[in-house]
Amino acid sequence: MNYLLYCIRRIDFKNWMRVSKNVAKRAHKPRALILLDMAQCGLRYQIGYNDYDWDDFYMLNHKQRKTMLSRGINNKIIAKYNNREFYKYFDDKGLFYKTYDEFLHRDWLDLRYADQEDLKKFIEKHSEFIVKPADGHGGADVEKLSASPEDANELYKKLLDKGQNLVEEIIVQHKEMGRLHPESVNTMRIFSFFDGEKGHIVQAVLKMGRHNAITDNFSGGGLYTFLDNDGVALYPATNSDGEIYEVHPQSGTDIVGFKVPFIKEAFKMVVKASAVTPEMKYIGWDVAVTEDGPVIVEGNNIPGVFEPRGRFLKGKPGCLVRYRKYMDI
Template sequence: MKDGRLADVVFSSLRYEVAPDEYWYFDFPVKSAAERAEWAGTTAMWKAQRRFVEKDAIGVFAHKERFMQKFGHLMASGGDSFIYARSDFSRAESLVGGDWFLKPADGQCGAGGFHLDAKALQAAEVARILEVRLAEGSRYILERCLVNHEALRRVNPSCLNTLRIVTGNDGKNAEILFARARFGNGADVDNLSAGGFATVVDHRTGRVVSDAVSTNTGRAVYFPKHPITGVEFRAIEIPHWDKVVELALAASRVEPRARVVGWDIAVCEDGVYLVEGNHNWCKILWQLPARKGMKKELAKYVQRFG
Protein backbone atom coordinates (compact mmCIF):
# COMPACT_ATOMS: atom_id res chain seq x y z
CA MET A 1 0.00 0.00 0.00
CA LYS A 2 1.45 3.37 -1.02
CA ASP A 3 2.01 6.05 1.62
CA GLY A 4 -0.75 8.26 0.20
CA ARG A 5 -3.29 5.46 0.31
CA LEU A 6 -2.24 4.43 3.81
CA ALA A 7 -2.68 8.02 4.97
CA ASP A 8 -6.16 8.08 3.44
CA VAL A 9 -7.10 4.85 5.22
CA VAL A 10 -5.99 6.33 8.55
CA PHE A 11 -7.76 9.62 7.80
CA SER A 12 -10.97 7.80 6.90
CA SER A 13 -10.89 5.76 10.10
CA LEU A 14 -10.79 9.02 12.08
CA ARG A 15 -13.05 11.18 9.94
CA TYR A 16 -15.67 8.63 8.86
CA GLU A 17 -15.25 6.03 11.63
CA VAL A 18 -14.66 3.11 9.27
CA ALA A 19 -12.30 0.18 9.80
CA PRO A 20 -9.57 -0.50 7.22
CA ASP A 21 -11.49 -3.37 5.64
CA GLU A 22 -14.61 -1.18 5.38
CA TYR A 23 -12.54 1.43 3.54
CA TRP A 24 -12.19 -1.10 0.72
CA TYR A 25 -15.63 -2.70 1.00
CA PHE A 26 -17.28 0.73 0.73
CA ASP A 27 -15.03 1.60 -2.23
CA PHE A 28 -13.73 4.77 -0.54
CA PRO A 29 -10.81 5.22 -3.01
CA VAL A 30 -13.26 6.42 -5.68
CA LYS A 31 -15.78 8.21 -3.46
CA SER A 32 -16.05 11.90 -2.70
CA ALA A 33 -16.12 13.26 0.83
CA ALA A 34 -19.90 13.63 0.67
CA GLU A 35 -20.33 10.06 -0.58
CA ARG A 36 -18.04 8.68 2.12
CA ALA A 37 -20.10 10.42 4.80
CA GLU A 38 -23.15 8.36 3.78
CA TRP A 39 -21.69 5.06 5.01
CA ALA A 40 -22.09 3.70 8.55
CA GLY A 41 -18.85 2.18 9.78
CA THR A 42 -17.89 0.17 12.85
CA THR A 43 -17.90 3.02 15.35
CA ALA A 44 -21.24 4.51 14.27
CA MET A 45 -22.84 1.08 14.39
CA TRP A 46 -21.38 0.31 17.81
CA LYS A 47 -22.67 3.59 19.25
CA ALA A 48 -26.15 3.01 17.80
CA GLN A 49 -26.40 -0.62 18.82
CA ARG A 50 -25.44 0.23 22.40
CA ARG A 51 -28.56 2.39 22.44
CA PHE A 52 -30.76 -0.20 20.77
CA VAL A 53 -29.97 -2.97 23.28
CA GLU A 54 -29.60 -2.34 26.98
CA LYS A 55 -26.29 -3.45 28.46
CA ASP A 56 -27.72 -6.16 30.70
CA ALA A 57 -29.52 -7.74 27.71
CA ILE A 58 -26.48 -8.07 25.43
CA GLY A 59 -25.49 -11.38 27.00
CA VAL A 60 -28.77 -12.94 25.90
CA PHE A 61 -27.62 -12.56 22.30
CA ALA A 62 -23.84 -12.88 22.76
CA HIS A 63 -24.07 -16.27 24.50
CA LYS A 64 -25.85 -18.92 22.45
CA GLU A 65 -26.89 -21.03 25.44
CA ARG A 66 -28.69 -18.11 27.06
CA PHE A 67 -30.30 -17.34 23.72
CA MET A 68 -31.57 -20.91 23.40
CA GLN A 69 -33.09 -20.72 26.88
CA LYS A 70 -35.00 -17.54 26.08
CA PHE A 71 -35.93 -18.10 22.43
CA GLY A 72 -35.98 -21.91 22.24
CA HIS A 73 -39.74 -21.97 21.66
CA LEU A 74 -39.16 -20.27 18.29
CA MET A 75 -36.26 -22.53 17.24
CA ALA A 76 -36.13 -26.02 15.72
CA SER A 77 -36.18 -28.86 18.23
CA GLY A 78 -33.05 -30.79 19.15
CA GLY A 79 -30.83 -28.03 20.53
CA ASP A 80 -28.16 -29.03 23.05
CA SER A 81 -24.82 -27.79 24.36
CA PHE A 82 -21.74 -29.59 25.62
CA ILE A 83 -18.07 -29.18 26.51
CA TYR A 84 -15.96 -31.25 24.15
CA ALA A 85 -13.51 -33.77 25.60
CA ARG A 86 -11.62 -36.25 23.41
CA SER A 87 -11.94 -38.89 26.12
CA ASP A 88 -15.75 -38.69 26.03
CA PHE A 89 -16.49 -41.34 23.41
CA SER A 90 -20.17 -41.42 24.41
CA ARG A 91 -20.65 -38.05 22.70
CA ALA A 92 -19.57 -39.52 19.36
CA GLU A 93 -21.82 -42.54 19.90
CA SER A 94 -24.82 -40.30 20.57
CA LEU A 95 -24.38 -38.55 17.21
CA VAL A 96 -24.33 -41.71 15.09
CA GLY A 97 -27.29 -41.90 12.72
CA GLY A 98 -28.09 -38.18 12.86
CA ASP A 99 -27.57 -35.10 10.74
CA TRP A 100 -26.10 -32.27 12.83
CA PHE A 101 -24.72 -28.76 12.83
CA LEU A 102 -22.14 -27.82 15.47
CA LYS A 103 -20.88 -24.34 16.33
CA PRO A 104 -18.87 -22.70 19.13
CA ALA A 105 -21.12 -21.41 21.90
CA ASP A 106 -19.31 -18.05 21.82
CA GLY A 107 -18.79 -17.89 18.05
CA GLN A 108 -19.69 -15.03 15.72
CA CYS A 109 -20.36 -14.79 11.97
CA GLY A 110 -20.47 -18.57 11.52
CA ALA A 111 -16.82 -18.99 12.53
CA GLY A 112 -16.06 -22.57 13.55
CA GLY A 113 -19.48 -23.94 12.60
CA PHE A 114 -19.73 -27.09 10.49
CA HIS A 115 -22.16 -29.71 9.20
CA LEU A 116 -21.76 -33.28 10.44
CA ASP A 117 -23.74 -35.89 8.51
CA ALA A 118 -23.41 -38.97 10.71
CA LYS A 119 -26.27 -40.97 9.22
CA ALA A 120 -23.92 -43.57 7.71
CA LEU A 121 -20.93 -43.24 10.06
CA GLN A 122 -19.66 -45.42 12.87
CA ALA A 123 -18.86 -43.98 16.30
CA ALA A 124 -15.09 -44.20 15.69
CA GLU A 125 -15.46 -42.19 12.47
CA VAL A 126 -17.52 -39.53 14.24
CA ALA A 127 -14.93 -39.38 17.04
CA ARG A 128 -12.15 -38.76 14.51
CA ILE A 129 -14.10 -35.90 12.91
CA LEU A 130 -14.76 -34.31 16.29
CA GLU A 131 -11.09 -34.60 17.21
CA VAL A 132 -10.10 -32.71 14.06
CA ARG A 133 -12.84 -30.06 14.12
CA LEU A 134 -13.39 -29.32 17.83
CA ALA A 135 -11.14 -27.75 20.45
CA GLU A 136 -10.57 -29.65 23.70
CA GLY A 137 -12.41 -28.07 26.63
CA SER A 138 -14.46 -25.66 24.49
CA ARG A 139 -18.24 -25.43 24.64
CA TYR A 140 -20.31 -26.15 21.54
CA ILE A 141 -23.92 -25.88 20.46
CA LEU A 142 -25.35 -29.00 18.83
CA GLU A 143 -28.40 -28.60 16.62
CA ARG A 144 -30.46 -30.79 14.35
CA CYS A 145 -29.37 -29.93 10.82
CA LEU A 146 -32.09 -28.01 9.03
CA VAL A 147 -32.67 -28.42 5.31
CA ASN A 148 -33.81 -25.45 3.23
CA HIS A 149 -36.98 -25.28 1.22
CA GLU A 150 -36.19 -26.47 -2.30
CA ALA A 151 -36.64 -22.93 -3.67
CA LEU A 152 -33.57 -21.87 -1.65
CA ARG A 153 -31.67 -25.14 -1.69
CA ARG A 154 -31.47 -25.04 -5.47
CA VAL A 155 -29.59 -21.74 -5.21
CA ASN A 156 -26.92 -23.30 -2.99
CA PRO A 157 -27.21 -26.84 -1.61
CA SER A 158 -23.95 -26.86 0.38
CA CYS A 159 -25.35 -25.33 3.58
CA LEU A 160 -28.36 -23.76 5.24
CA ASN A 161 -29.10 -20.47 3.45
CA THR A 162 -30.61 -18.03 5.92
CA LEU A 163 -32.44 -14.72 6.12
CA ARG A 164 -31.37 -11.74 8.22
CA ILE A 165 -34.50 -9.87 9.28
CA VAL A 166 -33.93 -6.71 11.32
CA THR A 167 -36.84 -5.55 13.45
CA GLY A 168 -37.58 -2.46 15.48
CA ASN A 169 -39.80 -2.46 18.56
CA ASP A 170 -40.53 0.76 20.44
CA GLY A 171 -42.41 -1.02 23.21
CA LYS A 172 -45.79 -0.54 21.57
CA ASN A 173 -45.35 -1.55 17.95
CA ALA A 174 -42.98 -3.97 16.21
CA GLU A 175 -42.02 -3.73 12.54
CA ILE A 176 -39.63 -5.09 9.93
CA LEU A 177 -36.93 -2.51 9.19
CA PHE A 178 -35.18 -4.40 6.39
CA ALA A 179 -34.41 -7.90 5.15
CA ARG A 180 -31.46 -9.64 3.55
CA ALA A 181 -30.97 -13.17 2.20
CA ARG A 182 -27.66 -15.01 2.47
CA PHE A 183 -26.52 -17.86 0.25
CA GLY A 184 -23.49 -20.09 0.65
CA ASN A 185 -20.86 -20.60 -2.00
CA GLY A 186 -19.99 -24.26 -1.51
CA ALA A 187 -19.04 -23.98 2.19
CA ASP A 188 -20.72 -25.21 5.38
CA VAL A 189 -22.02 -21.73 6.26
CA ASP A 190 -23.55 -18.85 4.29
CA ASN A 191 -21.80 -15.89 5.94
CA LEU A 192 -20.09 -13.23 3.84
CA SER A 193 -16.95 -13.80 5.92
CA ALA A 194 -16.98 -17.43 4.75
CA GLY A 195 -17.23 -16.52 1.07
CA GLY A 196 -21.02 -16.42 0.87
CA PHE A 197 -23.39 -14.00 -0.85
CA ALA A 198 -25.93 -11.47 0.39
CA THR A 199 -28.93 -9.93 -1.37
CA VAL A 200 -31.64 -7.39 -0.64
CA VAL A 201 -35.11 -8.80 0.02
CA ASP A 202 -38.18 -6.61 -0.32
CA HIS A 203 -39.61 -7.02 3.17
CA ARG A 204 -43.14 -6.38 1.88
CA THR A 205 -43.15 -9.16 -0.72
CA GLY A 206 -40.30 -11.56 0.10
CA ARG A 207 -38.75 -11.16 -3.34
CA VAL A 208 -35.01 -10.74 -3.88
CA VAL A 209 -34.53 -7.36 -5.59
CA SER A 210 -30.76 -7.07 -6.03
CA ASP A 211 -27.70 -8.81 -7.36
CA ALA A 212 -25.69 -10.68 -4.72
CA VAL A 213 -22.58 -9.21 -3.15
CA SER A 214 -19.47 -11.14 -2.17
CA THR A 215 -16.56 -9.78 -0.09
CA ASN A 216 -14.34 -12.81 -0.64
CA THR A 217 -11.67 -10.78 -2.47
CA GLY A 218 -11.52 -8.01 0.12
CA ARG A 219 -13.68 -5.78 -2.08
CA ALA A 220 -17.40 -5.76 -2.85
CA VAL A 221 -18.03 -7.81 -6.01
CA TYR A 222 -21.56 -8.27 -7.41
CA PHE A 223 -23.05 -11.32 -9.10
CA PRO A 224 -26.36 -11.49 -11.02
CA LYS A 225 -26.24 -15.31 -10.86
CA HIS A 226 -24.84 -17.83 -8.40
CA PRO A 227 -21.47 -18.86 -9.86
CA ILE A 228 -21.92 -22.56 -9.05
CA THR A 229 -25.61 -23.26 -9.68
CA GLY A 230 -26.31 -20.48 -12.15
CA VAL A 231 -29.53 -19.42 -10.41
CA GLU A 232 -30.43 -15.79 -11.06
CA PHE A 233 -30.65 -14.01 -7.72
CA ARG A 234 -33.35 -11.54 -8.74
CA ALA A 235 -35.61 -14.45 -9.74
CA ILE A 236 -35.75 -15.77 -6.16
CA GLU A 237 -38.94 -15.50 -4.14
CA ILE A 238 -38.64 -16.50 -0.48
CA PRO A 239 -41.18 -19.21 0.42
CA HIS A 240 -43.40 -18.90 3.52
CA TRP A 241 -42.78 -15.15 3.61
CA ASP A 242 -45.84 -14.44 5.73
CA LYS A 243 -44.52 -16.92 8.30
CA VAL A 244 -41.05 -15.32 8.17
CA VAL A 245 -42.55 -11.93 9.04
CA GLU A 246 -44.71 -13.45 11.77
CA LEU A 247 -41.70 -15.22 13.33
CA ALA A 248 -39.45 -12.15 13.23
CA LEU A 249 -42.10 -9.97 14.86
CA ALA A 250 -42.80 -12.63 17.50
CA ALA A 251 -39.07 -12.80 18.33
CA SER A 252 -38.89 -9.01 18.61
CA ARG A 253 -41.46 -9.07 21.42
CA VAL A 254 -39.66 -11.60 23.64
CA GLU A 255 -36.89 -9.37 25.03
CA PRO A 256 -38.17 -5.79 25.61
CA ARG A 257 -34.68 -4.55 26.52
CA ALA A 258 -33.59 -5.21 22.92
CA ARG A 259 -35.38 -2.80 20.58
CA VAL A 260 -33.50 -3.36 17.30
CA VAL A 261 -32.24 -6.89 16.60
CA GLY A 262 -31.14 -8.85 13.53
CA TRP A 263 -32.82 -12.27 13.43
CA ASP A 264 -31.37 -15.17 11.43
CA ILE A 265 -34.21 -17.31 10.12
CA ALA A 266 -34.20 -20.63 8.27
CA VAL A 267 -36.89 -21.38 5.69
CA CYS A 268 -37.62 -25.09 5.35
CA GLU A 269 -40.27 -27.14 3.58
CA ASP A 270 -42.26 -27.58 6.79
CA GLY A 271 -42.02 -23.99 8.00
CA VAL A 272 -39.63 -21.35 9.34
CA TYR A 273 -37.32 -21.46 12.37
CA LEU A 274 -35.33 -18.95 14.36
CA VAL A 275 -31.59 -19.70 14.23
CA GLU A 276 -29.97 -16.77 16.06
CA GLY A 277 -30.51 -13.22 17.21
CA ASN A 278 -27.86 -10.53 16.71
CA HIS A 279 -27.64 -7.41 18.84
CA ASN A 280 -24.63 -6.39 16.71
CA TRP A 281 -26.20 -6.96 13.28
CA CYS A 282 -23.71 -6.37 10.51
CA LYS A 283 -23.26 -3.04 8.73
CA ILE A 284 -21.64 -4.88 5.78
CA LEU A 285 -24.62 -7.18 5.29
CA TRP A 286 -26.95 -4.19 5.59
CA GLN A 287 -25.31 -1.73 3.21
CA LEU A 288 -23.34 -3.59 0.56
CA PRO A 289 -26.21 -5.56 -1.03
CA ALA A 290 -28.08 -2.26 -1.46
CA ARG A 291 -24.94 -0.53 -2.84
CA LYS A 292 -25.86 2.37 -0.59
CA GLY A 293 -24.58 3.94 2.60
CA MET A 294 -27.20 3.86 5.36
CA LYS A 295 -25.85 6.29 7.94
CA LYS A 296 -28.90 8.56 7.66
CA GLU A 297 -31.18 5.55 8.10
CA LEU A 298 -29.17 4.56 11.16
CA ALA A 299 -29.70 8.01 12.65
CA LYS A 300 -33.47 7.63 12.11
CA TYR A 301 -33.42 4.27 13.88
CA VAL A 302 -31.56 5.81 16.83
CA GLN A 303 -34.15 8.58 17.04
CA ARG A 304 -37.01 6.06 17.03
CA PHE A 305 -35.60 3.15 19.02
CA GLY A 306 -32.57 4.49 20.91
Protein backbone atom coordinates in the same frame (compact mmCIF):
# COMPACT_ATOMS: atom_id res chain seq x y z
CA MET B 1 -15.69 10.79 19.04
CA ASN B 2 -14.29 7.91 21.12
CA TYR B 3 -15.05 5.48 18.28
CA LEU B 4 -13.40 7.83 15.77
CA LEU B 5 -10.24 8.09 17.86
CA TYR B 6 -10.25 4.31 18.30
CA CYS B 7 -10.40 3.85 14.52
CA ILE B 8 -7.66 6.40 13.88
CA ARG B 9 -5.31 4.59 16.26
CA ARG B 10 -6.00 1.28 14.52
CA ILE B 11 -5.59 2.45 10.92
CA ASP B 12 -3.51 0.12 8.79
CA PHE B 13 -1.90 2.81 6.64
CA LYS B 14 -0.39 0.33 4.21
CA ASN B 15 -3.80 -1.22 3.56
CA TRP B 16 -5.40 2.23 3.35
CA MET B 17 -2.94 3.15 0.59
CA ARG B 18 -3.73 -0.09 -1.23
CA VAL B 19 -7.50 0.42 -1.02
CA SER B 20 -7.25 4.07 -2.09
CA LYS B 21 -5.21 3.08 -5.13
CA ASN B 22 -7.85 0.54 -6.21
CA VAL B 23 -10.71 2.99 -5.64
CA ALA B 24 -8.93 5.77 -7.55
CA LYS B 25 -8.47 3.42 -10.48
CA ARG B 26 -12.17 2.50 -10.55
CA ALA B 27 -13.30 6.07 -10.00
CA HIS B 28 -10.90 7.50 -12.62
CA LYS B 29 -9.85 10.15 -10.11
CA PRO B 30 -6.49 11.21 -8.69
CA ARG B 31 -5.50 9.10 -5.72
CA ALA B 32 -4.85 12.23 -3.64
CA LEU B 33 -8.48 13.30 -4.07
CA ILE B 34 -9.71 9.84 -3.03
CA LEU B 35 -7.48 9.86 0.06
CA LEU B 36 -8.75 13.31 1.00
CA ASP B 37 -12.37 12.25 0.48
CA MET B 38 -11.84 9.09 2.52
CA ALA B 39 -10.46 11.15 5.41
CA GLN B 40 -13.32 13.66 5.21
CA CYS B 41 -15.91 10.87 5.10
CA GLY B 42 -14.33 9.27 8.15
CA LEU B 43 -14.74 12.52 10.07
CA ARG B 44 -18.13 13.51 8.69
CA TYR B 45 -19.96 10.19 8.29
CA GLN B 46 -17.87 7.85 10.48
CA ILE B 47 -17.21 5.65 7.46
CA GLY B 48 -13.95 3.69 7.33
CA TYR B 49 -11.85 3.35 4.19
CA ASN B 50 -12.89 -0.28 3.65
CA ASP B 51 -16.57 0.64 3.85
CA TYR B 52 -15.87 3.62 1.60
CA ASP B 53 -14.64 1.08 -0.92
CA TRP B 54 -17.33 -1.60 -0.40
CA ASP B 55 -20.19 0.92 -0.38
CA ASP B 56 -18.93 2.81 -3.45
CA PHE B 57 -18.92 6.01 -1.42
CA TYR B 58 -17.09 7.83 -4.19
CA MET B 59 -20.26 7.43 -6.32
CA LEU B 60 -22.56 9.05 -3.77
CA ASN B 61 -23.45 12.69 -3.26
CA HIS B 62 -23.65 14.33 0.16
CA LYS B 63 -27.41 13.80 0.43
CA GLN B 64 -27.01 10.06 -0.12
CA ARG B 65 -23.95 9.77 2.10
CA LYS B 66 -25.95 11.11 5.04
CA THR B 67 -28.33 8.15 4.69
CA MET B 68 -25.69 5.40 4.73
CA LEU B 69 -25.27 3.22 7.81
CA SER B 70 -21.64 3.39 8.96
CA ARG B 71 -19.90 1.28 11.57
CA GLY B 72 -19.66 4.31 13.82
CA ILE B 73 -23.42 4.94 13.66
CA ASN B 74 -24.15 1.23 14.05
CA ASN B 75 -22.02 1.15 17.21
CA LYS B 76 -23.93 4.13 18.59
CA ILE B 77 -27.25 2.37 17.95
CA ILE B 78 -26.04 -0.75 19.75
CA ALA B 79 -24.70 1.26 22.71
CA LYS B 80 -27.96 3.19 23.00
CA TYR B 81 -30.49 0.40 22.58
CA ASN B 82 -28.83 -2.85 23.69
CA ASN B 83 -28.24 -3.39 27.40
CA ARG B 84 -24.86 -5.05 27.95
CA GLU B 85 -26.17 -6.97 30.95
CA PHE B 86 -28.30 -8.99 28.52
CA TYR B 87 -25.61 -9.68 25.90
CA LYS B 88 -25.23 -13.14 27.42
CA TYR B 89 -28.56 -14.23 25.90
CA PHE B 90 -26.96 -13.89 22.46
CA ASP B 91 -23.25 -14.40 23.07
CA ASP B 92 -23.93 -17.82 24.62
CA LYS B 93 -25.72 -19.83 21.93
CA GLY B 94 -26.83 -22.43 24.45
CA LEU B 95 -28.58 -19.78 26.52
CA PHE B 96 -29.95 -18.28 23.32
CA TYR B 97 -31.40 -21.64 22.25
CA LYS B 98 -33.02 -22.08 25.65
CA THR B 99 -34.51 -18.58 25.62
CA TYR B 100 -35.74 -18.66 22.02
CA ASP B 101 -36.51 -22.37 21.73
CA GLU B 102 -40.05 -21.82 20.40
CA PHE B 103 -38.61 -20.21 17.27
CA LEU B 104 -35.92 -22.83 16.50
CA HIS B 105 -38.17 -25.73 15.42
CA ARG B 106 -35.36 -28.28 15.77
CA ASP B 107 -33.82 -30.54 18.40
CA TRP B 108 -30.64 -29.41 20.13
CA LEU B 109 -28.40 -30.37 23.00
CA ASP B 110 -26.03 -28.33 25.15
CA LEU B 111 -23.28 -30.73 26.23
CA ARG B 112 -22.35 -28.47 29.15
CA TYR B 113 -25.58 -29.57 30.80
CA ALA B 114 -26.10 -32.97 29.16
CA ASP B 115 -24.37 -36.30 29.64
CA GLN B 116 -23.32 -39.17 27.39
CA GLU B 117 -26.71 -40.81 27.66
CA ASP B 118 -28.41 -37.63 26.45
CA LEU B 119 -26.08 -37.55 23.45
CA LYS B 120 -26.75 -41.22 22.73
CA LYS B 121 -30.52 -40.59 22.68
CA PHE B 122 -29.99 -37.60 20.42
CA ILE B 123 -27.93 -39.64 17.95
CA GLU B 124 -30.55 -42.41 17.98
CA LYS B 125 -32.93 -39.82 16.58
CA HIS B 126 -30.46 -37.88 14.41
CA SER B 127 -27.55 -39.84 12.95
CA GLU B 128 -26.34 -36.70 11.15
CA PHE B 129 -26.13 -33.39 12.99
CA ILE B 130 -24.37 -30.05 13.36
CA VAL B 131 -21.85 -29.27 16.11
CA LYS B 132 -20.62 -25.81 17.05
CA PRO B 133 -19.12 -23.90 19.97
CA ALA B 134 -21.57 -22.04 22.20
CA ASP B 135 -19.42 -18.93 22.00
CA GLY B 136 -18.52 -19.17 18.31
CA HIS B 137 -18.71 -16.38 15.73
CA GLY B 138 -18.62 -16.16 11.95
CA GLY B 139 -19.27 -19.86 11.40
CA ALA B 140 -15.96 -20.85 13.00
CA ASP B 141 -15.69 -24.51 14.08
CA VAL B 142 -19.15 -25.39 12.77
CA GLU B 143 -19.13 -28.95 11.44
CA LYS B 144 -21.55 -31.48 10.06
CA LEU B 145 -20.99 -34.92 11.60
CA SER B 146 -22.49 -38.36 11.48
CA ALA B 147 -22.32 -40.97 14.23
CA SER B 148 -24.01 -44.06 15.64
CA PRO B 149 -25.30 -44.38 19.22
CA GLU B 150 -22.32 -46.59 20.06
CA ASP B 151 -20.03 -43.62 19.36
CA ALA B 152 -21.72 -41.40 21.96
CA ASN B 153 -19.27 -41.79 24.85
CA GLU B 154 -16.15 -41.18 22.78
CA LEU B 155 -17.77 -38.39 20.77
CA TYR B 156 -19.02 -36.66 23.92
CA LYS B 157 -15.48 -36.29 25.27
CA LYS B 158 -14.08 -35.30 21.87
CA LEU B 159 -16.64 -32.54 21.35
CA LEU B 160 -16.15 -31.10 24.82
CA ASP B 161 -12.36 -31.14 24.35
CA LYS B 162 -12.77 -29.18 21.10
CA GLY B 163 -15.25 -26.76 22.64
CA GLN B 164 -18.01 -27.85 20.27
CA ASN B 165 -20.56 -28.05 23.04
CA LEU B 166 -23.72 -27.49 21.02
CA VAL B 167 -25.24 -30.33 19.03
CA GLU B 168 -28.28 -29.68 16.88
CA GLU B 169 -30.55 -31.19 14.31
CA ILE B 170 -29.68 -30.35 10.72
CA ILE B 171 -31.90 -27.71 9.16
CA VAL B 172 -33.28 -29.02 5.88
CA GLN B 173 -33.87 -25.88 3.88
CA HIS B 174 -36.68 -25.20 1.45
CA LYS B 175 -35.85 -26.51 -2.01
CA GLU B 176 -36.12 -22.98 -3.40
CA MET B 177 -33.45 -21.73 -0.99
CA GLY B 178 -31.30 -24.71 -1.92
CA ARG B 179 -31.24 -23.52 -5.54
CA LEU B 180 -28.92 -20.72 -4.48
CA HIS B 181 -26.25 -22.97 -2.96
CA PRO B 182 -27.22 -26.49 -1.91
CA GLU B 183 -24.15 -27.12 0.26
CA SER B 184 -25.02 -24.41 2.80
CA VAL B 185 -28.15 -23.38 4.65
CA ASN B 186 -28.83 -20.03 2.99
CA THR B 187 -30.36 -17.60 5.43
CA MET B 188 -31.71 -14.11 5.82
CA ARG B 189 -30.29 -11.57 8.24
CA ILE B 190 -33.46 -9.78 9.36
CA PHE B 191 -32.87 -6.66 11.45
CA SER B 192 -35.50 -5.80 14.05
CA PHE B 193 -36.09 -2.95 16.47
CA PHE B 194 -38.28 -3.26 19.56
CA ASP B 195 -39.66 0.13 20.59
CA GLY B 196 -40.84 -0.99 24.03
CA GLU B 197 -44.28 -1.97 22.82
CA LYS B 198 -43.84 -3.80 19.53
CA GLY B 199 -41.20 -4.94 17.11
CA HIS B 200 -40.44 -3.54 13.67
CA ILE B 201 -38.57 -4.92 10.67
CA VAL B 202 -35.79 -2.49 9.77
CA GLN B 203 -34.30 -4.32 6.79
CA ALA B 204 -33.62 -7.80 5.44
CA VAL B 205 -30.56 -9.24 3.75
CA LEU B 206 -30.30 -12.53 1.82
CA LYS B 207 -27.11 -14.51 2.45
CA MET B 208 -25.78 -17.49 0.53
CA GLY B 209 -22.74 -19.73 0.80
CA ARG B 210 -20.03 -20.43 -1.76
CA HIS B 211 -17.83 -23.35 -2.78
CA ASN B 212 -18.19 -26.27 -0.34
CA ALA B 213 -18.93 -24.18 2.77
CA ILE B 214 -21.81 -25.40 4.95
CA THR B 215 -22.42 -21.87 6.26
CA ASP B 216 -23.27 -18.67 4.43
CA ASN B 217 -21.21 -16.31 6.57
CA PHE B 218 -19.88 -13.19 4.86
CA SER B 219 -16.60 -13.58 6.74
CA GLY B 220 -16.25 -17.07 5.26
CA GLY B 221 -16.59 -15.99 1.64
CA GLY B 222 -20.39 -15.93 1.44
CA LEU B 223 -22.43 -13.53 -0.65
CA TYR B 224 -25.26 -11.19 0.27
CA THR B 225 -27.87 -8.97 -1.31
CA PHE B 226 -30.90 -7.01 -0.12
CA LEU B 227 -34.55 -8.00 -0.03
CA ASP B 228 -37.64 -5.88 -0.47
CA ASN B 229 -40.75 -6.22 1.71
CA ASP B 230 -41.96 -9.10 -0.47
CA GLY B 231 -38.72 -11.07 -0.07
CA VAL B 232 -37.46 -10.35 -3.60
CA ALA B 233 -33.72 -9.79 -4.13
CA LEU B 234 -33.17 -6.23 -5.31
CA TYR B 235 -29.54 -6.20 -6.44
CA PRO B 236 -26.68 -8.47 -7.53
CA ALA B 237 -24.84 -10.12 -4.63
CA THR B 238 -21.43 -9.09 -3.33
CA ASN B 239 -18.75 -10.59 -1.10
CA SER B 240 -16.08 -9.28 1.26
CA ASP B 241 -13.68 -8.81 -1.66
CA GLY B 242 -16.13 -6.49 -3.39
CA GLU B 243 -16.84 -8.93 -6.24
CA ILE B 244 -20.31 -8.66 -7.75
CA TYR B 245 -22.45 -11.55 -8.97
CA GLU B 246 -25.72 -11.36 -10.88
CA VAL B 247 -25.90 -15.16 -10.81
CA HIS B 248 -24.48 -17.45 -8.14
CA PRO B 249 -20.96 -18.46 -9.24
CA GLN B 250 -21.47 -22.15 -8.37
CA SER B 251 -25.17 -22.88 -8.85
CA GLY B 252 -25.82 -20.49 -11.73
CA THR B 253 -29.08 -19.36 -10.08
CA ASP B 254 -30.18 -15.81 -10.90
CA ILE B 255 -29.85 -13.61 -7.83
CA VAL B 256 -31.72 -10.46 -8.84
CA GLY B 257 -35.42 -11.24 -8.65
CA PHE B 258 -34.95 -14.36 -6.51
CA LYS B 259 -37.92 -14.62 -4.15
CA VAL B 260 -37.60 -16.03 -0.65
CA PRO B 261 -40.54 -18.27 0.34
CA PHE B 262 -42.49 -17.65 3.58
CA ILE B 263 -41.19 -14.08 3.86
CA LYS B 264 -44.27 -12.72 5.63
CA GLU B 265 -44.16 -15.58 8.11
CA ALA B 266 -40.46 -14.87 8.68
CA PHE B 267 -41.12 -11.20 9.41
CA LYS B 268 -43.97 -12.08 11.76
CA MET B 269 -41.76 -14.57 13.63
CA VAL B 270 -38.96 -12.04 14.05
CA VAL B 271 -41.34 -9.36 15.31
CA LYS B 272 -42.56 -11.80 17.96
CA ALA B 273 -39.02 -12.86 18.90
CA SER B 274 -37.90 -9.23 19.23
CA ALA B 275 -40.13 -8.83 22.30
CA VAL B 276 -38.71 -11.79 24.25
CA THR B 277 -35.73 -9.83 25.62
CA PRO B 278 -36.95 -6.21 25.50
CA GLU B 279 -33.67 -4.94 26.95
CA MET B 280 -32.07 -5.87 23.60
CA LYS B 281 -33.93 -3.66 21.16
CA TYR B 282 -31.75 -3.90 18.04
CA ILE B 283 -31.05 -7.45 16.84
CA GLY B 284 -30.00 -9.10 13.60
CA TRP B 285 -31.73 -12.48 13.28
CA ASP B 286 -30.39 -15.22 11.03
CA VAL B 287 -33.46 -16.98 9.66
CA ALA B 288 -33.56 -20.13 7.53
CA VAL B 289 -36.57 -21.33 5.56
CA THR B 290 -37.72 -24.95 5.54
CA GLU B 291 -40.58 -26.55 3.63
CA ASP B 292 -42.71 -25.94 6.73
CA GLY B 293 -41.78 -22.30 7.20
CA PRO B 294 -39.10 -20.08 8.76
CA VAL B 295 -36.84 -21.02 11.68
CA ILE B 296 -34.40 -18.88 13.64
CA VAL B 297 -30.78 -20.00 13.38
CA GLU B 298 -29.36 -17.44 15.78
CA GLY B 299 -29.60 -13.85 16.94
CA ASN B 300 -26.87 -11.22 16.76
CA ASN B 301 -26.75 -8.59 19.48
CA ILE B 302 -24.07 -6.72 17.55
CA PRO B 303 -25.56 -6.77 14.05
CA GLY B 304 -23.17 -6.23 11.21
CA VAL B 305 -23.31 -3.27 8.86
CA PHE B 306 -24.99 -4.08 5.57
CA GLU B 307 -25.52 -1.41 2.91
CA PRO B 308 -26.26 -1.70 -0.82
CA ARG B 309 -23.36 -0.80 -3.09
CA GLY B 310 -23.58 2.81 -4.21
CA ARG B 311 -23.73 1.73 -7.85
CA PHE B 312 -27.03 -0.03 -7.13
CA LEU B 313 -28.75 2.87 -5.38
CA LYS B 314 -29.10 5.01 -8.52
CA GLY B 315 -29.87 8.17 -6.58
CA LYS B 316 -31.92 6.45 -3.86
CA PRO B 317 -31.07 6.82 -0.15
CA GLY B 318 -29.31 4.26 2.01
CA CYS B 319 -30.59 2.22 4.95
CA LEU B 320 -30.55 4.98 7.59
CA VAL B 321 -33.84 6.33 6.26
CA ARG B 322 -35.57 3.16 7.46
CA TYR B 323 -33.62 3.07 10.70
CA ARG B 324 -34.69 6.61 11.56
CA LYS B 325 -38.34 5.67 11.19
CA TYR B 326 -38.03 3.70 14.41
CA MET B 327 -34.89 4.94 16.18
CA ASP B 328 -33.79 8.26 17.58
CA ILE B 329 -30.39 8.49 15.87
